[in-house]
Amino acid sequence: MAPSAVPASQQDDVNLTAAAIHRKEAAQPATKPHPNGHSNGNGVAKVAPLDASLLTYTLTENPRPVPDEAVANAGDETVATDHMVTAVWRASTGWATPELKPYGPLSLMPTASCLHYATECFEGLKVFRGYDGKLRIFRPDRNAKRMHMSAGRISLPLFEPAELEKLMVALLSVDGPRWLPKDKPGNFLYLRPTLIGTQSQLGVQAPKEAMLYIIVTFMPRMDSPPGGMRLHTSPEDMVRAWVGGFGYAKVGANYGPSLMATQDARRRGYHQILWLYGEQGECTEAGASNFFIVWKRKDGQKELITAPLDDKLILDGVTRRSCIEVAKERLAGEIEVTERKYTIAELIEADAEGRILESFAAGTAYFICPVSQIHHRGQDINIPMGPEGAAGEITGKIKGWIGDIMYGREQHPWGFIIPEKESRPAED
Numbered sequence: 414m415a416p417s418a419v420p421a422s423q424q425d426d427v428n429l430t431a432a433a434i435h436r437k438e439a440a441q442p443a444t445k446p447h448p449n450g451h452s453n454g455n456g457v458a459k460v461a462p463l464d465a466s467l468l469t470y471t472l473t474e475n476p477r478p479v480p481d482e483a484v485a486n487a488g489d490e491t492v493a494t495d496h497m498v499t500a501v502w503r504a505s506t507g508w509a510t511p512e513l514k515p516y517g518p519l520s521l522m523p524t525a526s527c528l529h530y531a532t533e534c535f536e537g538l539k540v541f542r543g544y545d546g547k548l549r550i551f552r553p554d555r556n557a558k559r560m561h562m563s564a565g566r567i568s569l570p571l572f573e574p575a576e577l578e579k580l581m582v583a584l585l586s587v588d589g590p591r592w593l594p595k596d597k598p599g600n601f602l603y604l605r606p607t608l609i610g611t612q613s614q615l616g617v618q619a620p621k622e623a624m625l626y627i628i629v630t631f632m633p634r635m636d637s638p639p640g641g642m643r644l645h646t647s648p649e650d651m652v653r654a655w656v657g658g659f660g661y662a663k664v665g666a667n668y669g670p671s672l673m674a675t676q677d678a679r680r681r682g683y684h685q686i687l688w689l690y691g692e693q694g695e696c697t698e699a700g701a702s703n704f705f706i707v708w709k710r711k712d713g714q715k716e717l718i719t720a721p722l723d724d725k726l727i728l729d730g731v732t733r734r735s736c737i738e739v740a741k742e743r744l745a746g747e748i749e750v751t752e753r754k755y756t757i758a759e760l761i762e763a764d765a766e767g768r769i770l771e772s773f774a775a776g777t778a779y780f781i782c783p784v785s786q787i788h789h790r791g792q793d794i795n796i797p798m799g800p801e802g803a804a805g806e807i808t809g810k811i812k813g814w815i816g817d818i819m820y821g822r823e824q825h826p827w828g829f830i831i832p833e834k835e836s837r838p839a840e841d
C-alpha cells in the first residue's frame with residue numbers, strides 16, 4: 414500500500430523511514446542559527462545546523478612528502494593526505510563549528526555508540542586531476558544527498574547536503590594542489606565522508622552525540638583486472654540485503670557481514686560476489702558495485718539491463734545512475750536501457766543461447782570494470798570482453814564518456830571544479 418493511501422495517523426506504521434526523517438527535518442531547520450543562543454524567539458529550542466561558512470583552518474606544521482601512487486597503495490594501511498575536516502554534533506546544541514585540521518587519530522570512548530550498534534554511514538567519491546589541469550569531483554551533490562538519506566536511516570543527525578558538499582570542496586582546495594599535482598594528470602584520490610555516533614553510553618538508542626569527518630586517501634586502480642572481473646554467486650545461506658532492510662543506505666552495517674562470502678570467493682579464485690536475492694535468484698549487485706549486463710533480448714533487441722531501485726535492495730550508485738543516463742542519451746537507437754528484476758536463470762538461458770554480449774560492475778571504487786565470468790552452482794557463464802582483454806564495445810563507450818567528464822576531456826555539468834590557490838597553503 415502506498416503511504417499516501419493511509420490516514421495520516423497511521424503513516425508512521427506504514428513508512429517509518431520517511432516519517433522519521435520528515436519529523437527530524439522539521440525539528441532541525443536548515444536555517445542559519447541565531448547569533449546568540451539557540452532559541453527562535455518563540456521559546457522553542459533551536460539547534461545549530463551544519464554551516465560550512467564557519468569552517469576554521471588549522472594547517473599542519475609538518476606536511477608529509479607525497480608518496481608515489483604505487484608506493485602509497487602497496488602497504489596494508491590507507492595513506493591519507495595532510496588534513497581532515499571534522500564537525501561534532503550534540504542533540505542539545507546541534508552542529509558545532511566545523512574544523513579543518515591535521516589528519517590524525519580520533520578519540521572515542523570504548524562505549525561510543527558506533528562501536529557497538531553500527532551507528533555509522535559513509536560516502537565515497539574520487540577527486541580527479543584532469544588533463545586540462547583542473548581538479549574535479551564527480552556529481553558530489555548526489556553523494557551529499559545520499560549521505561543525508563543514510564544518516565536519517567541510521568538515526569544519525571541530519572544536515573543540509575549542500576553544506577557537506579562545501580566542506581568536501583574546502584578540504585580539497587587545501588590538500589588537492591599538493592597531493593594531486595598539476596603535472597600528473599590522470600591521477601585521483603578518494604574522498605571518504607563519514608558520520609559516526611559517538612555518545613559514550615551503552616544501551617540501544619539513537620546517539621545524542623555524533624561526529625562527521627571527511628578524509629582524502631589513496632586508493633588502488635581497480636577498473637581493469639587482467640582477464641576481467643570474475644564473479645562468484647552468493648551462497649544459498651546468505652543475502653547482502655533484503656526487502657525491508659537497509660541495502661539502499663551506505664551504512665557500515667551492510668559490509669562487515671558480507672566479508673565472509675567475499676573472502677571465500679577470493680579463496681576460490683574469484684574477485685567479488687554476485688549477490689543474488691530471493692527464491693528466483695535475482696541478480697542485485699557485484700560486491701559493493703552495481704551490476705550491468707548487455708545482452709540481446711529474445712526479440713533481438715540489444716539491451717543494457719540492471720536491477721531496479723524500487724524495492725530498496727540495492728544502492729542507488731552515482732556511477733550506476735550516470736551509466737544509465739549517458740547510455741539513454743548517447744546510445745539511443747542502438748540499445749535499450751532497462752531497470753528491472755532479472756534472475757541468474759535468465760542469464761544462464763541467455764548464455765546457452767549466445768545472447769550475452771558484455772557485463773560490467775559500476776561504482777566509484779571499481780569505476781566501470783568489465784566482468785568476464787560468473788560462476789553459479791558449479792557452472793560458468795563466460796562473458797565476452799573486447800580485444801586483448803579490454804572492455805567490450807558498449808562498456809568501453811560508457812566508460813570512455815564518463816571518464817572524459819571526470820578528467821576534463823569533456824566539459825560537463827557532472828564535473829565539479831575545485832577552486833585552487835596557486836600557492837600551497839602549507840608552505841605559505
Ligand SMILES: *Cc1c(COP(=O)(O)O)cnc(C)c1O
Binds near residue numbers: 702729
Ligand atoms: C558505494 C556502493 C555502490 C556504488 O555507488 P557509487 O555511488 O557509484 O560509488 C554500489 N553498491 C554498493 C553496495 C555500494 O556500497
